[in-house]
Amino acid sequence: MQSKPIVLSILDVVSIIVLGVAAYLALVFAPTELVMGDVQRVFYFHVGTAWVGLLGFILAAIAGIAYLATKDMKWDRFEVAAVEVSTMFFFITIVLGSIWARPVWNTWWTWDPRLTTAAVTELIYIAYFMLRQGIEDPEKRARFGAVYTLLGGLSAPITFMVIRLFRTIHPVVIGSQSAEAEGGFSMTTDMRAAFFFSLFAFTIIFIDLIWHRIRLGRLQDKVEELKLNLSL
Amino acid sequence: MSSAFRLPPSAAPRFLAKPTFFKATMAIVQKDLAAEFRSRELLSAMLVFSMLVILIFNFALELDIKVRQSVTAGVLWTTFAFAGTLGLNRSMAVEKDRGCLDGLLLAPVDRSAIFFGKAISNLAFMLIVEAIVLPLYALLYNEVRIFQPAFLGVILLGSIGYIAVGTLLSAMSVQTRTRDVLLPILLFPVAIPVLLASVKASGGLLNNATFAEILAPLNLLIVYDIVFIAVAFMVFDFVVEE
Numbered sequence: 001m002q003s004k005p006i007v008l009s010i011l012d013v014v015s016i017i018v019l020g021v022a023a024y025l026a027l028v029f030a031p032t033e034l035v036m037g038d039v040q041r042v043f044y045f046h047v048g049t050a051w052v053g054l055l056g057f058i059l060a061a062i063a064g065i066a067y068l069a070t071k072d073m074k075w076d077r078f079e080v081a082a083v084e085v086s087t088m089f090f091f092i093t094i095v096l097g098s099i100w101a102r103p104v105w106n107t108w109w110t111w112d113p114r115l116t117t118a119a120v121t122e123l124i125y126i127a128y129f130m131l132r133q134g135i136e137d138p139e140k141r142a143r144f145g146a147v148y149t150l151l152g153g154l155s156a157p158i159t160f161m162v163i164r165l166f167r168t169i170h171p172v173v174i175g176s177q178s179a180e181a182e183g184g185f186s187m188t189t190d191m192r193a194a195f196f197f198s199l200f201a202f203t204i205i206f207i208d209l210i211w212h213r214i215r216l217g218r219l220q221d222k223v224e225e226l227k228l229n230l231s232l
Numbered sequence: 233m234s235s236a237f238r239l240p241p242s243a244a245p246r247f248l249a250k251p252t253f254f255k256a257t258m259a260i261v262q263k264d265l266a267a268e269f270r271s272r273e274l275l276s277a278m279l280v281f282s283m284l285v286i287l288i289f290n291f292a293l294e295l296d297i298k299v300r301q302s303v304t305a306g307v308l309w310t311t312f313a314f315a316g317t318l319g320l321n322r323s324m325a326v327e328k329d330r331g332c333l334d335g336l337l338l339a340p341v342d343r344s345a346i347f348f349g350k351a352i353s354n355l356a357f358m359l360i361v362e363a364i365v366l367p368l369y370a371l372l373y374n375e376v377r378i379f380q381p382a383f384l385g386v387i388l389l390g391s392i393g394y395i396a397v398g399t400l401l402s403a404m405s406v407q408t409r410t411r412d413v414l415l416p417i418l419l420f421p422v423a424i425p426v427l428l429a430s431v432k433a434s435g436g437l438l439n440n441a442t443f444a445e446i447l448a449p450l451n452l453l454i455v456y457d458i459v460f461i462a463v464a465f466m467v468f469d470f471v472v473e474e
Binding site for chain 1: 408421
């Protein structure tokens with residue numbers, strides 16, 4: 001069995017450090033927002049996790065296409081890793097968003113385009129795991145998984161556009177119309193520092209987790225192979 | 233088989249030649265429709281189910297004249313979506329159960345012809361169900377605005393998108409262990425844009441919206457149809473290959 005690569009061990013330590021620093025920046029360093037108060041601090045991790053969640057789903061769809069084109073199992077392992085890690089991060093995003101929305105929007109949940117799209121995306125990838133669970137042949141599982149991430153990746157943006165026709169109250173902090181939406185605000189320099197650092201921190205953590213998951217996938221395949229050899 | 237041998241040698245190659253894409257597609261449609269019109273298993277199940285769903289909605293939502301104003305489109309689309317999954321599941325399970333799918337795959341035709349054949353027959357079943365349910369709904373609730381051409385156009389566009397994704401996913405779900413349960417779970421989250429855009433567009437039409445007002449959902453519906461027909465056409469090969 002190959003031992004854990006040294007770079008990965010270093011990345012583990014770096015991940016923990018950047019998470020600590022990001023937490024410090026978000027909770028202590030960044031100034032308190034005037035209207036919303038301390039609950040606005042949720043924003044830094046909310047956007048950080050949402051960013052890597054989204055990144056993972058896009059990477060998964062690309063990995064799906066790469067798998068269908070090459071039939072190389074490494075793409076399948078990458079795809080599963082990306083979807084698994086992103087599903088978790090997206091869940092954290094939704095929970096953090098709810099915590100923020102309760103005092104600011106006066107509700108835990110509303111059927112806003114972003115919220116709905118996040119929920120639907122989450123459901124698509126839960127369905128993805130259920131699909132994979134129902135297939136024994138690893139090659140077929142990889143093929144179906146790739147097709148489904150592709151469909152999911154295509155339908156999510158259309159879902160977003162469709163629900164935008166219904167209604168929206170989600171603030172857009174990055175961009176121009178920041179103050180218009182309910183709970184919008186503009187960032188000060190210190191806020192911006194905390195914000196960009198948390199994006200950076202979550203990207204590092206994301207890479208670290210994906211790497212671990214790919215390694216785990218490789219070991220899983222090896223165990224399967226050994227079991228098969230034993231039974232023969 | 234024996235008739236092929238009796239043909240003159242010059243005719244044999246033409247007889248055995250690969251059929252055109254269109255011919256192969258139509259052959260599958262014809263097969264499905266012929267089988268369905270003999271057994272009527274699928275259509276009767278879908279129809280009875282649709283009626284039951286509407287009956288349940290009638291009491292669950294208290295469909296009086298004021299409520300109907302806002303929920304008619306939603307009720308209809310929910311009914312079609314549920315009945316649609318029933319049909320999609322059955323139509324693919326029939327192929328899988330007796331090894332018919334393997335037979336189809338062995339045929340010397342383009343695989344995507346199989347997809348289009350199945351999709352067109354699934355669409356036909358769904359449209360037949362809609363053609364019976366819509367007048368019935370109109371009769372039960374005195375809702376004659378259903379019969380405007382734009383409304384029927386939206387129903388058609390929505391059904392096309394729903395069936396395109398549904399046929400692809402049903403080909404996937406029948407090959408899994410949890411087949412019957414899996415199709416709606418796979419299909420609904422991916423088909424949400426179709427259902428919501430259709431509800432938005434058809435609901436707007438029932439509430440006398442102008443064409444400009446329903447243009448946005450209509451555009452998205454068309455975009456979805458084109459994108460997903462193209463994708464299903466491209467990836468169907470990967471779903472059925474052994």
